[in-house]
Structure formats: structure tokens, C-alpha cells
Amino acid sequence: MGLIEHHTTFLAALREAGLAVSVAEGLDAVTAVRAVSLAEREQVRAAYAATVVKREVHRPVFDTIFDAYFPALRGLGEAVRRSDGSSAEPEPVRAVPAPWQVDDPVRLRLREELRDYLASGDERLAASIARDAVSAFGAMAGPVAGQPSWSRLSVLSRLSPQTLLAGLLAQLLGGRPDEEFSGRVVRSMIDARMQRFEHLVDADVRRRIAEQRGPDHVARSARPSIDRVSFGSATAAELAALRREVAPLARRLAARLAVEQRAGRRGQLDFRRTIRGSLSTGGVPLTTVHRPRRPAKADLVILVDVSESVLASARFTLMLVHALREQFSRVRTFAFVDEVDEVTRYFAPGTDVTDAVARLTEQARVTWLLGRSDYGRALHRFEQNYADAVGHRTSLLILGDARSNYGDLALPVLTRLADRAHAAHWLNPERRTAWDTGDSAASRYDAVVPMVECRNLAQLADFVKDLRL
Secondary structure (H helix, E strand, C coil): CCHHHHHHHHHHHHHHCCCCCCHHHHHHHHHHHHCCCCCCHHHHHHHHHHHHCCCHHHHHHHHHHHHHHCCCCCCCCCCEECCCCCEECCCCCCCCCCCCCCCCHHHHHHHHHHHHHHHHCCHHHHHHHHHHHHHHHCEEEEEECCEEEECHHHHHHHHCHHHHHHHHHHHHCCCCCCCHHHHHHHHHHHHHHHHHHHHHHHHHHHHHHHHHHCHHHHHHHCCCCHHHCCHHHCCHHHHHHHHHHHHHHHHHHHHHHHHHHHHCCEEEECHHHHHHHCHHHCCCCCCCCEEECCCCCCEEEEEEECCHHHHHHHHHHHHHHHHCHHHCCEEEEEEECCCEEECHHHHCCCCCHHHHHHHHHHHCCCCCCCCCCCHHHHHHHHHHHHHHHCCCCEEEEEECCCECCCCCCCHHHHHHHHHHCCEEEEEECCCHHHCCCCCECHHHHHCCCCEEECCCHHHHHHHHHCCCC
């Protein structure tokens, strides 16, 4: 594969992973790479990152794909020079998984070196340990005979870096383990170095997989950027990152909505003022005058399913919408499972939305009998108790997977609500391919209220941009 083809394939993998890389940015990347030394891998990485990565949340995906297409080593790698100046040959690959042995001399040596790294923070030593550990313990029986597969879990379970923590704390605190502040600082430092070591193991595992199956295989299996991670499958760390991303996203959306509102402020033609202004030009209206448009903010009513299957999506939708509350004249929120309760009181200005969502799931009266989603009963009860919430200036937003456990769908009720509202939308956190499977009534609800797939932050942001219209 030539250099140009390698470049275009790399950019295609970035686009497939969700990064918006234009043709012009690809050409900028070529110019930037030509300005650095191709022998300096980190310079090449920085040149590509500076030209094709536009958001910080996309950087981890970029680094993963870059490591696959521009690996630091090939095969077992060259001997790594240790921090003391000595060199060590890499451990041979154990193609057949070795049985678990606590007193394995290779394991004992690597654990001793890992202890040294955690105490000193020597990055070159960490890279050497990670590479040797993957060679020694990362190989597993692969689908092709004689060709091993690779596993980070196998490496980390053999080395067990967490079991080194107690001894390291005693060593680094110098016999003063009771000093609380010093203990927290040292513990934080060791945790950061452990995470760095795990990252190096991950990178070496991906490098070896890329050598066997091609970099495109690693690119396809890379985790998407945080704004494209599904709410329902996010890990604990990704959920924390998503929560941190909501507030900046709300600020960006609010700024964009304000600009669009100012741009569309010009109202109807003011005929009288236009003609009056044209008297100086003999009646030719060189400049038209328009009446100022009165800013019109819609009321927003949110009807959200908070059953367990859709709670993750509901949480982030509520967080983002309430962060944008100033874009609406009024926001009322109703939660349901098989009973409906107004939960607007939990989202008072100044309240932490994460705490509010936790309170509504614990305190709101959203369960009647079975505790399973019953859209028919929920819609009937909403119309019965809160009919005045929906008017001609209201945007009705429903969030749910449209799975009513084969119960009544209450389509006539939904039709009346949609007809009464200024606009109605439905966000479904399931993949579109899963709609109408099992007890899903997505298409039947979609015929009444337009339904949109909304499984991640990027889809949610795209939807919210148009919500006011």
C-alpha cells in the first residue's frame, strides 16, 4: 500500500468512526505532515491531529485509529532500552496460553519491574513492561490454528497491578502511612500510573491485532467518540464523560439558537415606512423597512417513560432539555411507567438535574400496578389529569421505546394531543432496525407523531436544534 493510499484509507477510517473530516482537511493534513519528520511518529500524530480533529471528545478515537495505521513497533518490536541504560530482548510469544502459575519467573520479574515503574513513573520502562507482558501473557488460542489472538484482560489478570498498591503506599510514604493528605496524593499518583500502564497494554494488544487482521479491523471495533456512544450501552466511565459533556453542549446549542433567532428577527415589510423613506429618491424604494419580529418562545411539555429499559436515555434528554430551559417560555415535565405524575417540581432553576432525575425515579408516583410500561394507560391518565398542559403554543415531546407490553396503545388519545399541540415529536432510544419487533408499536405511533431514533448525544443535539421550530 502506497503512502497516498495509506493516507486516504486512514482518513476513511476516521470518517467511519464518526469524525467529520472534509477533503480540504485531508489536504491540510498532507501539508502538515510534509512539514514534519516522517521518522518522528509523535510529530506525524500531532500534524494529523491538528488538522482533522475538531473536538476534544474525538481525540481518543483518533489516537486509537492512528495507532492502528501508524504502529510504533512491528512484530515483537525492538529491544527497549531501560531507564538504567541496559537493554532487554522481548519475551517470546507464548502461542498456547500458559496455565496460571503464581511463581512463574516471568510473571515475578514483570511484577517487580511494574512496581519500579509505579514508584518512578518511567514511561520507557512502562512501555517495555507492557510489550513484554503482552508477549508473555496476552496470547490466546485464535480462530486460525497457529495464529494467536490477543487479550488485555489476560495480561492484567496475570500481573494484578492492584495487588501492588499496599506495598507501594508504605514504601512511598516512608513509614508515615497515617498522614491522610499525603496518602491521598500518593494514591492518586499511583492510580494515574496504573491507568497509563493499562492504556499501554491496550495499545500493544490493538497493534498486534492490527498486524494480524489489518488496521481496518481495529478501526471498526474501536469505541465511538463519546458523543456517539449509545446511552444504553455506555460504561460507568463513559456515563461520567457524557454527564460532563452535556453542559458544554447545552451552551453551544444555546449560542447557536440565539444566532439563528437574531438572523430570523426581520418581520414583514413595513410598507408605510418604506414608501416614506423612498421620497428622497423620487419614490424608488432603495431600502426596504421591515417590522421587528416579536420573539416567540414555545411552551415545552415532556412526557417521558422512566422504566428501566429507557431510563438512561431519559436521563440525558432531561439533562439537556432543562439546560436549555431559557430557550422556551415554560417547560413542564411528566414521567410515566404505567401511571403519570408531573415532576416539574424536581427541576426547579438551580437544581442539579442529575439529582433531580434520581429523586423523580425514587419519589414520583409513576407506578400503578405492574411496574411495566403501559403507554395506553399513561396516555389516558395524562389526558384525564393534565389536558390543560397541551395547547396551541405547546411543543409536545415524548420519549420512550414504544413498547407497551402488548397493551392498549391509546392511539385516539395521542391523536387528540398531537392535534391540539403546535408540534409533537417522539424520541425513540432504540435502533430503527429494532422498531416493530416484539411488542414494539413504533410504526403505529410514528403514523401519529413523527418518531426519531435518538440513542446518543450527537443524535440528541441534532434533534434539539430543531425543537423550537
